Amino acid sequence: MLPTKLLKASTFRLTLAYLALFCISAGVLFGFVYVASSTNMERQTEETITAEINGILDQYRLRGLGGLRNTIAARAAAKPDRASIYLLVDRTDRIMAGNIDRWPEGQDKDESYFHFLIETGEDGDGEPTFHRAIARGFLLQNNARLLVGRDIEERLASQAALLNTLLIGGGIMIVLGVAGGLVMSRWMLGRLDDVNRATTRIMMGDLTQRFVAKGSGDEFDELARNLNRMLDRIERLLAGMRQVTDNVAHDLRTPLNRLRSRIEVALMDEQSDESRELLEATVRDADSLIQTFNAILSIARAESGEQQAEFEPFSLREMAQDVTELYEPLGEERSITVHLRAQADAVVVGNRHLVAQALANLVDNAIKYGAEGGHVLVEVRTRPVPMLVVTDDGPGIPAEMRERALERFVRLDPERSTPGNGLGLSLVAAVARLHEARLQLEDAKPGLRVSIAFPSLPERGAQLTRQEVRSLA
Incomplete structure (x- = not known):
């Protein structure tokens, strides 16, 4: 067959x-x-x-x-x-x-x-x-x-002999044609498989991967040479971007942290009520700047795809339990119960830190915008695919505004009365794209339900190395 x-x-x-x-x-x-x-x-x-x-x-x-x-x-x-x-x-x-x-x-x-x-x-x-x-x-x-x-x-x-000869010759021609088609298709598929394997590794963040030229001088060799040149340029650009990012992180984030520390030292001394209030507001602004800066860096790195090289299997239930326990005290401050429902475990392949950060952003938003005295439910589902679901009982997001809510620096609160920088859902969307997951915002009646559906292991397994697949068994 x-x-x-x-x-x-x-x-x-x-x-x-x-x-x-x-x-x-x-x-x-x-x-x-x-x-x-x-x-x-x-x-x-x-x-x-x-x-x-x-x-x-x-x-x-x-x-x-x-x-x-x-x-x-x-x-x-x-x-x-x-x-x-x-x-x-x-x-x-x-x-x-x-x-x-x-x-x-x-x-x-x-x-x-x-x-x-x-x-x-x-x-x-x-x-x-x-x-x-x-x-x-x-x-x-x-x-x-x-x-x-x-x-x-x-x-x-x-x-009759002439007719039989023509029929036999036609049959031989068809058989040879099909056999030649199979041979040519297998050869073509072999070359394409080489390209697909290399591109899969590249999409997973291994920019050192290169396409092998067979030396035949055909179109595939020319394509391999052009792609290798393109990858060389992309690698140089990404290396330059990482260097700029590191420089920005060092040149901006470090002074901000120092500024915050100095203000905190100043708060230890005797200050008038007005001065203390101004200094505390300055600390909050510095914290907001640092959080915004960290969020922008996380989104940029997630969208670059370079962190796919750090993908590994991890448990959604264990990760969700850690995040839930972390945010339970924050929910208690607003009399909001943060509850985890994970009857079965689900294993996905990805960057555990980024997925945890995305879930943390969803739980933080649910607590921030949920009804006081309400509930936030974090679910880990296994059917039909591994899935994270966060549901609150707050005002929700209108259907016509859900796409816009995923954009950077977009805040649906017109008065901006709640703290935040408008990057929480943007980071969630970037993490979902990095993991080839489907992000969906739905009406919970009342409230908002946000789900992240990850590819199942068989789908993701096609992009893993043999060693990684064996580690999942």
Whole structure:
């Protein structure tokens, strides 16, 4: 049985389409050859019969019926194998001369060609054997009749042999065409598999992966060289971006932390109420700047895909339990119960730290915007795919605003009365894209339900190395 992948390959389908077109063309050509050959054989037979008829009729005009009888008798004796057929009968159908024993049944007095059977002997069981023949009949004086024809059994056998040869040749051509298509498709799939494996590793963050050129100088080698050059440039750009990011992290985040520390030191001294309030507000602003800066860096790194190289299997239930326990005290401050429901465990492949950060953002938003005294439910589901679900009983997000809520620095609170920088859901969306997960915002009636559906292990397994797959078993 052919592999499903091979049957779905575009190269195999293209080969089959070309083979079908070629078979149709070859069938038309073979049909033309067969019809032309058969027609030529039939014409040669009729021309041979016509030449014999003309010679016999010349004898009849010169020598009369008696001379015709002698001519027929002489020709019949000269060709006892009855390749040529002669028969002369009088008006009572009595045989005057010839090499067959009776006039064919059903033949009237017209002079057109007709086909009939002649008995040629007996087979091993004593049954008569017959050959097919073609002939023309003529009405002579005194209602005598003349029959001249040919045994066409050998010609028909040649036509049948030609037809069988063409059919066998066509069958061999189809078999060779399909075999060639399979070989070519396997070769093409092999080259494409090399490209797919390399691109999979690249998408998982391994930018050191390169495409191998076979040295044949074909289009695949040219594509490999171009892709390698592109990867070299991308790697240099990402390296430059990481360097800039590190520099920014060092040059901005460190001074912000120092500024915050100095303000805290200043708060230890005696301050007026107004000064203390200003310094505390400055600390909060510094914390907000640091959080915003960290969120931007996390989103940038998630969207770059470089952290796919750190993917590994981890338990959603254990990760969700850690996040839930971390945010339970924050919920208690607003009399909100944070509850985890995970009846079964689900294992996914990804970056545990980023997924935990995304879940933390969802739980934090649920507590921040949920109804005071309400509930926040964190669920780990295994069907139909591994899934994280966070549900609150707050005001929710209108359906027309849910897409916009995933954009950066977008806050749906027009008065911006709640703390935040508008990057929480943006980071969740970036983490979901990094893990090829489906992020969905729904109405919980009341409240908001946010779900992250991860690819199941079989789907993700196609992108893992053998060692990683074995570690999941």
